[in-house]
Amino acid sequence: MLDLAKSIMLTFGVQNVYCAKHGEEGFRMFCEYNPDIVISDWMMKPMDGISLTRRIRNDAKSPNKFVPVILMTGFSERRRVFQARDAGVTEFLVKPFNARDLYRRLAQVIERPRQFVRADDFFGPDRRRKRMTGYDGPLRRDTDVRPEDYLRNLADRDMKDNDS
Secondary structure (H helix, E strand, O other): OHHHHHHHHHHOOOOOOOOOOOHHHHHHHHHHHOOOOEEEEOOOOOOOHHHHHHHHHHOOOOOOOOOOEEEEEOOOOHHHHHHHHHHOOOEEEEOOOOHHHHHHHHHHHHHOOOOEEEEOOEEEEOOOOOOOOOOOOOOOOOOOOOHHHHHHHHHHHHHHHHHO
């Protein structure tokens, strides 16, 4: 798979392709060469592609926490896709794949880069992909409170405090 991916990248005209056999070697090379894109397989030992992605996103030694990461895997179950997404993977490429599939993922990360999000338990590309249509107001979430309801709740709370 490593040779196939390298061959396809060279065919696309990529000048420098660096290859590693596992995540630890991959992270060392990532720090040394600081590539524009990382393509990783999920199943590697001793460090897999998910752990490599987390390390790229969170390790203080990482030269570019924002680098696009494309994860190749034979696992396409929904939970696996979510696990990869939650680790900070930018794109998911299911094996077996062809050159067109890889090209589409590369084009996606180059032509349509996503904003990055930092939260308590996540750092990586924005996990929301779909644009919500029909939005016509300030409330974006089901849990958002309308300003008039917020003021009413404050007034009710003040009245209860005064009654006590």
